[in-house]
Amino acid sequence: MIGIINYGSGNLSAFINVYKSLNKKILIVENPEELDQCSHIIMPGVSAWDTTMSNIDRFKDALSNYVMTKKIPFLGVCVGMQILGMDSEEGTYSGLNFVAGNVRKLPFRKNIQEKEYHLGPILPHMGWNNIELKRDVPLLSGLGENPEFYFLHSYYFDATNQESIISTASYNGFEFPVIVQNENVFGLQFHPEKSHINGKILLENFSNL
């Protein structure tokens, strides 16, 4: 059963819709004990860093047990990916530290004067962008060379270890990790649950890990 953690982050329904259409069993995880029934765990996220860290506080011990000790496949999405790191420039709380890295603000485009009407930074990175695969992994099987996904974020996961970076994207000429992995732990900066067919393929791949 695929557990989707409900800590008030929203967009659970989009995950539910995708997995229902794939005939996969899902469990909305309201309490840490329920993680025991899960073969896979998804941590969604649409929020600010501190809000998220404070809302997931009650799940921290259980996550450490099931994800880091028992090695249940885990997928963190958007801010749910970012909290896998140690800390963030967006907030003051400490992260989960499941994947080595720090969350930083995307660089402004202050010095990029391509066209006169672009005065300065355009953040967040919002919309549909292609990703570049750095490694061939089962999570991305069937997605082709440069699949497109939906992004909505101003901060990115600055991975400490190059080998944890599975895929990157570029924005304003700046390349940053968008899929990271540490063994059974995966983080996605984009929203697969809102990325139509590509997102569906990726979420199906995750459920088959």
Added chain:
Amino acid sequence: MLRSRYIPVLLLDDGELVKTRQFEEGIYVGDPINAIRIFNEKSVDELGLFDISATSNVNAIDFGLLRDIAVNANMPLTYGGGIKTVKTAAKLVSFGFEKISISSALFENKNLIREITAEIGIQSLIACLDVKKINNEYLVFTHRGKKKAPLSLVDTLKIFEKNPVGEIIINSIERDGTFVGYDFELAKLVRKHSSVNLTMLGGCKDANDFVELENTIGICGCAAGSYFTFTGKNNAVLLNYNLPKK
């Protein structure tokens, strides 16, 4: 490469979908849940949903309907209309709206932007400005175009340089529902005075209009109501997602 977003915009009025012309009384165009399902099938880039009856009525946000809509939506979703508090904004995000949009409340509570973005993140807050050109000057209006905002357009845009939001939607009141084309002059003006993600709404004529908008202001949001709602020379209600040919 990031690309422009093509965004159908639906208007809610007392629980029904309507389409207005120049902000005047809308005509009925269908059921919201049905429309969401149709746009799901078309894999739209994003969908904007604005309740035009919410701001003027007290407690008029229809949370039940919005929850139903969010549950049925498989695309990135924006909601605007009647949002005045952090609590409401956070509640809608928890329903599954990626972005929420404020308009009149911008001028009523100076701290609201910071309060909301601290809770849900800058990326999820949109400022929507209804703009009308009067005597060659662009003015901002609220309350369905009836109330003039206390700040000029350029001064309003300055707010977002100090208190960032994720996106600005500029909605042309006089072009709404007219198919005369986007106001490119307005788009250029806003782009010049703002460093925020920009989405234009109001007047979209055809798919070439999207291309022209992008050529004018760069990667942006191309939003349209009537263009994605009506089809054919008799303007029959037929939701579509006709994009520029690649």
